[in-house]
Amino acid sequence: MSYVVLARKYRPKTFTEMVGQEHVVQALSNALTQQRLHHAYLFTGTRGVGKTTVSRLLAKSLNCQGPDGQGGITAAPCGVCQACVDIDSGRFVDYTELDAASNRGVDEVQSLLEQAVYKPVQGRFKVFMIDEVHMLTGHAFNAMLKTLEEPPEYLKFVLATTDPQKVPVTVLSRCLQFNLRPMAPETVQEHLVRVLAAEGVPAEAPALRLLSRAARGSMRDGLSLADQAIAFGAGKLEEAAVRQMLGSVDxxxxxxxxxxxxxxxxxxxxxxxxxxxxxxxxxxxxxxxxxxxxxxxxxxxxxxxxxxxxxxxxxxxxxxxxxxxxxxxxxxxxxxxxxxxxxxxxxxxxxxxxxxxxxxxxxxxGSAVRHGDQQEKKTLIEARATERAPPVASQVASPLPAQVAPLQAPAPARTAVPAVGAPPGRVLPVVEPAPARPAQRPPVPSNGRPGSEVVGVPVRQQAESFRENPASALTLVPTEEGDFWYATVSDLVAREAIMALVRELGLQSQLVGRDEGHWMLRVERESLNQPASRERLQNALLAAGHAVKLSVEVGTVTDSPARRNAAAAAEKQRAAEEIILADPFVQDMMRDFGAKIVPGSIKPVSSK
Structure with missing residues (x-):
């Protein structure tokens, strides 16, 4: 006797043997039990999940005659009557399967529909099963529409497809649709365990796990791979052999x-x-x-x-x-x-x-810290470390461009005092610690060496938002540096000097400090702080006349070009909504007829 592959040998013969499609089995079983039968069914799903199997089970349930020949429509076909045996063997005269992949023309469909005028010869119902129905031509679909909508009472249509998007909506609306889901790897593995136990084939659990993952949701593929693995492993399934067969990575x-x-x-x-x-x-x-x-x-x-x-x-x-x-x-x-x-x-x-x-x-x-920005990150760490240094008489900014003084909360304006030894015409403001928050700004020596000469450099600083206040990240706090940075970035964007990630870096960043030759930016996301983006933005600024070196830190941003654009857009939106709500006609409609404005339907018109 010739060998029967596992996928055919263990094809479910009843609904109770179906695996992984409980939602479809429950719906069809209840419909059969209550005699609430539709005239057309559409089963969708990927390959090997049971579309043809469900079609045959439905045909058996409709035509089962019972072991004694006196049975009726049932959700549990006996499997021993002539109708059940013939349907299982594929020779039941009243069950017709048409492969639309190779019979997709109007002539084949018309030839099938010509049989619809004849009553069943052997069974209770005629069942026309069209597999891969989405492959039919448009004329073929049109030819079957009328019969599909109002078939004779003894005719049932069963359609199956792997691509329901290609089935016309006129066909979908005439069918009861069921979506068969892909099998979970655990479901495939459990079924393989039962099948191989029935076959007496020893199998290792890791080998079955590999086969169930390789099946990719298809029970038929899982059983076919098990057949192949049995042949490859000479009658047994071992992990090493299965992995070698599949080419899987350990x-x-x-x-x-x-x-x-x-x-x-x-x-x-x-x-x-x-x-x-x-x-x-x-x-x-x-x-x-x-x-x-x-x-x-x-x-x-x-x-x-x-x-x-x-x-x-x-x-x-x-x-x-x-x-x-x-x-x-x-x-x-x-x-x-x-x-x-x-x-x-x-x-x-x-x-x-x-x-x-x-x-x-x-x-x-964060790879930039390990690959090329050690010096830059080190200087930033040193700059932040000055916040914990013990207080001294006064504080001045470092003359080194890379060492930017840490930014703090706004402080009352004070009179600028020329630094000792500063060159003519160059004055550095010296900020004393505020009495109310002495711990916020501890002064440190200019370079850590007593008695050294201090050279003043003009420095512009703005206040750093408090990171412990989450609400500050959601509001716009305009600053003087923000005005300058917004104008600069807007010019670069308008001239298309910066694109893609570089443009995002400019729009999402906040200029927190700048001195001669060095600007400090702050972003909220580490993904924006990439060396390549920073270098391209630096080159764009150089082309625009700003020969500076950029440093980027991660922190809370309260004033960025993106926030300003969002605030401007929100203001335009608010103004547009106020105009609509103040319109007399709109007010009359709302008062007299209870009209409501659909949220999101008001959009400001950009003036050009």
């Missing part, structure tokens, strides 16, 4: 890669990439496995209780979730998805894989 390589990315270890990343090439493992599979692990990490970071410690890999994934910040996890996940699409564009997929991994490392948030 999760240990993936864990090592993610751990190296979390630590910023580029050497380990390149070593693992070379090891993947040496073992001939799939580059696309590597990125897919990384995406799957990163997705589970993101879930654990958002919901710590979601960690599944019963999974052998659960503890390692939970550890990586704690080692990597949530924003980095999201960034790596996005880059893995996009990187997989780029593998086919490179002449060597392993070189492309290495580039994707190095890109993950290069765009790691």
């Amino acid at each position: 999760r240990s390589h993936v864990f090592r890669l993610i751990d190296a990315l979390a630590q910023g270890d580029g050497k380990t990343v390149v070593e693992v990439s070379d090891a993947l090439r040496l073992h001939g493992l799939s580059a696309a599979s590597t990125l897919e496995e990384m995406s799957a692990v990163l997705q589970r990490m993101a879930v654990i970071q958002a919901v710590p209780s979601a960690a599944d410690m019963t999974d052998p890999e659960g503890a390692e994934i939970a550890r990586l979730a704690q080692a990597m910040p949530a924003d980095e996890t999201q960034l790596l996940y996005s880059m893995c998805l996009h990187g997989r699409a780029e593998l086919g564009l490179a002449p060597d997929e392993y070189a492309a894989l290495t580039m994707v991994l190095l890109r993950l490392l290069a765009f790691k948030p």
Whole structure:
């Protein structure tokens, strides 16, 4: 006797044997039990989820005669009567399956509909099953519309498709639609365990886990891969053999890669990439496995209780979730998805894989601290450290351009005092600590060395917003430096001197301090603080006549060009709403007829 593949041998014979489609089984079972039968059904879903199987089960339920030949419509077909046996074997005369992928013309559909005028020969109902119905031509759809809407009482239509978007709405409106969902990997694995146990095939749990993930939601694909794995493993399923057959990447390589990315270890990343090439493992599979692990990490970071410690890999994934910040996890996940699409564009997929991994490392948030801005960050740290220095008689700004004095809250105006030894015409304001907040501005020596000569440089400073006040991040606090920065950035944007990320850096940043040759910007998101964007903005300023060096820090922003634009837009919106509400006609409509203005329907008209 010839061998029957697992996907056909274990095709469900009753609704109770259906796996993973409980919502469809429940609806059809209740309809059959209550005799509330529709004349046309449409089953949608990806390949291998049971569309054809449900169609055959429905035909059996409608035509089952029972073991004694006296049965009626039932949700539990007997499977032994002549109708059930013939439908299972594919030779029931009143059940017709039409493959629309190869019979898509109007002639084939008309030939099928010609049989509709004849009553069933053997069963209770005629059932026309059209598979991949979206492949029919427009004329074929039009030919079946009238019969589909008002078929004879003994005729039932069952349509199946993997792409319901291509089915005309005139057909959809005439059908009762059921969406069969893709199978979860756990559901596929549980079914494989039962099937292989019935077959007497020994199988390792990790091997079944690999097969269930490779099935990608299709039970038929899972059973077909199990058939292939049994042949590959000579009658048994072992993890190493299945992994070799699928070309899957060992999760240990993936864990090592993610751990190296979390630590910023580029050497380990390149070593693992070379090891993947040496073992001939799939580059696309590597990125897919990384995406799957990163997705589970993101879930654990958002919901710590979601960690599944019963999974052998659960503890390692939970550890990586704690080692990597949530924003980095999201960034790596996005880059893995996009990187997989780029593998086919490179002449060597392993070189492309290495580039994707190095890109993950290069765009790691905060990588600038490790790769090239040590000196800049160090000076900023030193500048902030002056806030904790012990008070002295007075404080002046450092003559070094890179050392910008930390910014504080607004203080009452004081008389500017020339610094000792300042060059003619160059006066540096000396600010004494405010009596009410002595701890806010502790003065420090100019350079830490007593008795040294101090050279004054004209410095402009503005107050730093209090970070402990969250509401300050939502309001606009106009400043003198903000006026200058808004005009500068607006000019660069109008001339298209800055684009994309550089434009966002300029619009989202706040100018908090500037002296000769050095400007300090502040942004709220670390992702904007990238060396390349900062250098391009600096070059654009140089072309505009500002030969300065830019430094960027992360903090609360209260006055940026973007905030000013948003405030101006909000003011225009408010003015437009006031004009509409003050209109006499609008007031009459609201008073006499209870009219209401639809939220969001009022838009200000830009004047040109």
